[in-house]
Amino acid sequence: MTYQKEPSEEMRLEFLHSLTILDTAQDINLDRIVTLCRQIFDVPVADISLIDRDRQWLKSEQGLGISETSRKDSFCTITIEEDRVFEVSDALLDPLVSENPYVVGEPHIRHYMGAPITIAGFRIGALCIMDFKPHEKRTKNERDILCGLADVVAREIYLQHLLREAIPVVLSVATTTSMSTGTGTVVSEGTGVTTTTGVGTTTTTGTGTTTTTGTGTTTSTGSGTTTTVGTGMTTSTGTGTTTRTGEGTTESMTEGLEVTTTNDADEAKKASKKKPKSKD
């Protein structure tokens, strides 16, 4: 069995590694979904497989008793080649997998169905079910259910990643003088040092030093020193020194000196100028 190396494979691996999920502990919610898969499809084996460079690592696994295999022996590496469900009704009759060591040897897998787990456009792995006996072709409804559950897995993994990312932001605020923190829409207005940290829509209006850190839409308006750090849509309007760091859509309006602008998108770097408005 071989897998097709896409041009974006390095980026896919880099993204997977940035999630820092490989080799982490079992997760109760992901385990629930794997249990559901076994129940819905009435099979002995289900797992969440993440495709690393040379191995598949199982974040959640039921029915096989293994935690990883080499990538070349993995069914799921075939699944992530394309954006569709990959199904094997009888492995012995399917030339793609009939030579697979887990088919010809223990535990003699005969049936497989997997749906890609896609985050930010990267197929990081697959949610799959397996059986030791062949199975007639799955219905469209069954394939849709597996895809739906794979999307839930993707979102759960992504949300947990975002939550971990947000913790340092919360922590940094623990040492700041005046601030408001929240989840959802967070707005704060102040004179002097104004700091806002939020997940969701975060807005800060201040005179003096204004700092806004947010995940989601982040807006900061200030006269004096204005600092905005955001993931997602980041807007910063300031008179005086304006610093903005953003990932995603970034908008900035500055009168005065714009000190640093770090942005992941190169276009935004170019577009960010001192003049009234730059947008990407």
Place this chain on the structure above:
Amino acid sequence: MNLEKFKVRGFIVEPYFQLYQNLDDPKAMSGELLTRLENGDSAYEVISQLTIVEHLELLEWLIHNSNQLMKNFGLHCSMNIDNNIVIEPRTRDEFLRISEMSERTTTFEFTETHAMPGAADANKLFRRLRDQGHSCALDDFGTGLNGMTLLTDYDFDIVKVDRALTIDIETRPEKLKVISLLNEMISALNKSHVVEGVETKEVYDLLITAGFRVFQGYLLDKPIPISELNVSQLLKEQR
């Protein structure tokens, strides 16, 4: 092996035990296995100068003590690991060989104030410790900037919140709010916590309102020399 004394570089180190208070499980009987010098002073200075081989010997001695505490009192021990032990793959394997001798449910604490191996390697190590039945804790969380990536990228089971994060929460309500949010985030990530350095009733009460449930500190239980431990005393300590 003399469980009561560990001799190294002309110093004698003795084992102490400090019980945690767990509001969700008052009978939890877990705490930290600590070390002190013979005169009661901190052994930190001496221990921080040890070589990796000496650290591994100390660890083996601690594990024997910990197993004894489990056997005699049903106590679950948490112990500090010098990060240097796990930086190199070779000594990491040696560490795993020794940790294997430990009773299940031992917790190994890695401090955030020293360098750790990369997240990928560390998570593999934690996974193997978990397979042995143990847990991994991030010690002194909040004392350094390192702690940020240690919490985001490293798969610790337990976060030991340093006093640095809880100091003056009685005079700064906004800090209490942040600590409370931090606690919720730690729980949302399925991690447990222990708040270290709880020394006053006022701070203790505020930490409870912030949602914390497991505490370690002089206010609640002092470290006791292991030779002076007895069951009735521990039961009395439990509120």
